[in-house]
Amino acid sequence: MNFSELGLCDELSQAVADLGYTAPTPIQEKSIPYVLMGRDILGSAQTGTGKTASFTLPMIEILASGRAKARLPRSLILAPTRELAAQVADSFEKFSTYHKLSMALLIGGVSFADQNAALSKGVDVLIATPGRLLDHFERGKVLLTDVKVLVIDEADRMLDMGFIPDVERIVGLLPPLRQTLFFSATLSDDIKKLSDKFVSNPKVIEVAPPASTADTVAQHLTWTTPKSKREALRSLLQSEDVKNAVIFCNRKRDISTLVTSLKRHDFSAVALHGDMTQSARLEALQSFKNGEVPLMIASDVAARGLDIAGLSHVFNFDVPSNAEDYVHRIGRTGRAGKSGRAFTIAAGDDDRKYVSAIEKLIGKAIPLTDGDTAPAKTSAARSEKPSGKASKSASGTASKSASGSATKSSSDETAKKAENGRGRGKSRKSSEAHPGELAPPPDCKGNTLHDTGHVPAFLLR
Numbered sequence: 534m535n536f537s538e539l540g541l542c543d544e545l546s547q548a549v550a551d552l553g554y555t556a557p558t559p560i561q562e563k564s565i566p567y568v569l570m571g572r573d574i575l576g577s578a579q580t581g582t583g584k585t586a587s588f589t590l591p592m593i594e595i596l597a598s599g600r601a602k603a604r605l606p607r608s609l610i611l612a613p614t615r616e617l618a619a620q621v622a623d624s625f626e627k628f629s630t631y632h633k634l635s636m637a638l639l640i641g642g643v644s645f646a647d648q649n650a651a652l653s654k655g656v657d658v659l660i661a662t663p664g665r666l667l668d669h670f671e672r673g674k675v676l677l678t679d680v681k682v683l684v685i686d687e688a689d690r691m692l693d694m695g696f697i698p699d700v701e702r703i704v705g706l707l708p709p710l711r712q713t714l715f716f717s718a719t720l721s722d723d724i725k726k727l728s729d730k731f732v733s734n735p736k737v738i739e740v741a742p743p744a745s746t747a748d749t750v751a752q753h754l755t756w757t758t759p760k761s762k763r764e765a766l767r768s769l770l771q772s773e774d775v776k777n778a779v780i781f782c783n784r785k786r787d788i789s790t791l792v793t794s795l796k797r798h799d800f801s802a803v804a805l806h807g808d809m810t811q812s813a814r815l816e817a818l819q820s821f822k823n824g825e826v827p828l829m830i831a832s833d834v835a836a837r838g839l840d841i842a843g844l845s846h847v848f849n850f851d852v853p854s855n856a857e858d859y860v861h862r863i864g865r866t867g868r869a870g871k872s873g874r875a876f877t878i879a880a881g882d883d884d885r886k887y888v889s890a891i892e893k894l895i896g897k898a899i900p901l902t903d904g905d906t907a908p909a910k911t912s913a914a915r916s917e918k919p920s921g922k923a924s925k926s927a928s929g930t931a932s933k934s935a936s937g938s939a940t941k942s943s944s945d946e947t948a949k950k951a952e953n954g955r956g957r958g959k960s961r962k963s964s965e966a967h968p969g970e971l972a973p974p975p976d977c978k979g980n981t982l983h984d985t986g987h988v989p990a991f992l993l994r
């Protein structure tokens with residue numbers, strides 16, 4: 534099956550070919566013909582399945598004829614987070630290279646003025662987060678009475694984030710005669726009930742069983758003690774061939790502590806969480822996406838939908854307390870047929886509960902890191918050949934590696950003391966609550982989880 538067989542025009546087939554897509558993914562194959570027919574869609578697809586193109590491509594085809602009038606967008610895509618909305622806008626731009634369609638992105642944290650200017654010229658596609666769209670509507674800058682196609686993306690996330698009342702209000706401003714494409718990572722009973730309010734006689738499309746994990750992600754679980762989690766993470770960063778990784782924390786406040794700790798250990802890392810300003814978030818994401826900084830320490834704001842090309846690893850510094858978040862987090866890697874590796878660092882009784890909830894949800898046990906699945910590489914081999922990426926880096930970075938390693942043991946001492954000192958504050962409580970913790974097991978390469986002192990150059994500041 535190729536894209537033109539789905540009913541897409543030559544220009545769109547060319548645009549996807551330019552991007553290197555050779556064949557449609559299952560969600561694209563199943564939904565594009567129905568969207569082109571004008572049907573409503575109730576779609577469930579895992580992140581990373583090519584869902585964005587499954588609605589943007591046929592929308593471009595539908596919108597290709599016709600013209601937008603000032604302040605009257607012809608279609609609307611609602612996304613729960615700024616990052617997701619920006620990503621959809623990015624895809625839209627790439628897919629519409631050969632079409633003259635206009636677009637506006639309405640997200641919070643950036644100036645109203647540019648968004649207003651775009652709206653006043655008239656847009657074919659409006660991509661927005663619900664709050665910012667309503668702000669514009671209340672200021673009289675946009676009217677939704679001309680919207681012919683509505684997309685509600687990541688509806689389950691909208692529900693979790695409490696955005697449904699805003700979405701309902703927005704949908705109330707739209708003409709009742711329209712096409713609605715409703716997408717959610719999972720189709721739970723709550724989501725199906727919710728979708729009834731928005732779609733009419735939809736074509737139901739499910740491409741993967743709810744909450745299943747992709748086979749392309751090799752999953753591992755490491756047990757340690759609460760106070761050894763940072764050390765366990767560093768050990769994994771050193772023993773794994775990490776090209777780029779998202780490291781998830783459950784609490785926003787722990788993110789900056791972890792970034793500081795990693796930097797103190799000479800790793801290069803940025804933070805991404807919802808309390809940062811929009812410009813700081815975009816800047817962090819940009820430096821991570823373009824490979825300047827290989828580690829991004831993030832909250833669940835980054836767990837859904839974010840598309841980072843060729844992400845090699847995901848680390849759960851904390852076991853997510855919501856089992857579905859696990860699926861979304863590890864789904865950042867192993868995307869579009871590439872393989873990826875995911876490690877979860879667990880410590881304490883609560884984590885036992887969370888891990889069993891996750892294993893129940895995904896229907897299998899997460900292999901311990903001392904399992905035999907990973908190809909064995911000796912640490913000696915790694916020391917001799919620090920990293921293929923290190924030699925690829927600029928020479929400045931490579932020499933930083935050498936000095937980073939050389940100075941590491943003394944800075945380790947200081948860092949450990951500093952961490953222990955901080956740990957005696959609030960976070961110490963968790964270790965007191967679980968005094969009889971397991972000793973760190975060996976990792977998947979058979980190395981004991983301790984700081985080997987060797988850090989791949991690529992990960993260094």
Ligand code: AMP
Pocket residue numbers: 553554555556557558561579580581582583584585586838840842868869
């Ligand atoms: P999405 O699930 O929409 O976030 O897409 C995940 C990734 O898959 C993105 O990097 C897309 O560029 C890529 N992708 C989408 N469709 C295809 C396709 N048909 N062939 C190859 N890659 C694709």
